[in-house]
Amino acid sequence: DAKTTQPNSMESNEExxxxxxxxxxxxxxxxxxxxxxxLPSQGPEYVIHGLTSNVNNRMASLAIAxxxxxxxxxxxxxxxxxxxxxxxxxxxxxxxxxxxxxxLTVNP
Amino acid sequence: DVKVTQSSRYLVKRTGEKVxxxxxxxxxxxxxxxxxxxxxxxLRLIYFSYDVKMKEKGDIPEGYSVSREKxxxxxxxxxxxxxxxxxxxxxxxxxxxxxxxxxYFGPGTRLTVL
Numbered sequence: 001d002a003k004t005t006q007p008n009s010m011e012s013n014e015e016x017x018x019x020x021x022x023x024x025x026x027x028x029x030x031x032x033x034x035x036x037x038x039l040p041s042q043g044p045e046y047v048i049h050g051l052t053s054n055v056n057n058r059m060a061s062l063a064i065a066x067x068x069x070x071x072x073x074x075x076x077x078x079x080x081x082x083x084x085x086x087x088x089x090x091x092x093x094x095x096x097x098x099x100x101x102x103x104l105t106v107n108p
Numbered sequence: 109d110v111k112v113t114q115s116s117r118y119l120v121k122r123t124g125e126k127v128x129x130x131x132x133x134x135x136x137x138x139x140x141x142x143x144x145x146x147x148x149x150x151l152r153l154i155y156f157s158y159d160v161k162m163k164e165k166g167d168i169p170e171g172y173s174v175s176r177e178k179x180x181x182x183x184x185x186x187x188x189x190x191x192x193x194x195x196x197x198x199x200x201x202x203x204x205x206x207x208x209x210x211x212y213f214g215p216g217t218r219l220t221v222l
Contacts, residue, residue, distance in 0.1 A: 036211075043112075043198050043213030044151070087150070096211060097167075098143070098151035 004088045009103040012078045020073040022088030037084040078106045112214035120220045127186040131199030140182035145196040189221045
């Protein structure tokens, strides 16, 4: 599994976009980049994943650098319900290795 | 709606007790996982199972065992609980296939060993 590096914490205001960065310089060519988030007192939940191209879904967008050494999770309009720990994971098999993640605080 | 349930949200046990944590999924998934989560350490994989009666050690299997007798149920066993096993335990499941398949997590069991 690729080692990933994320900031420990970030802060945002409600209704504003949030860009959560992740470095994964050791990622192999076949490793997908996954993002999960963990809301308070809940188990992690899937957010988005990608390989090379940028990806969009109803929750977020994922922008992957051309060299694949970094990626950014984009929440287009943060809400209070988006306050959570966000995990960036690089994996190439059935096992996902979760790091410490980024604690996102959303201010009203 | 997909669902992973865990037998207890909170559990308190004494040192030396045998502890069973149960996980049930209703998605007919082959793969199931047990993680523990500790402050500052993130989630760490204890064991996983890719089919009934099949198991593989994760990153921190010491002090734990698992049982998978039925496809929908995956049990984590602490043979003799110790205080350093006080933690949040999370179960997950996914369908087999490429890594892109999503892992679905249960709500977690917060275990305290006194």
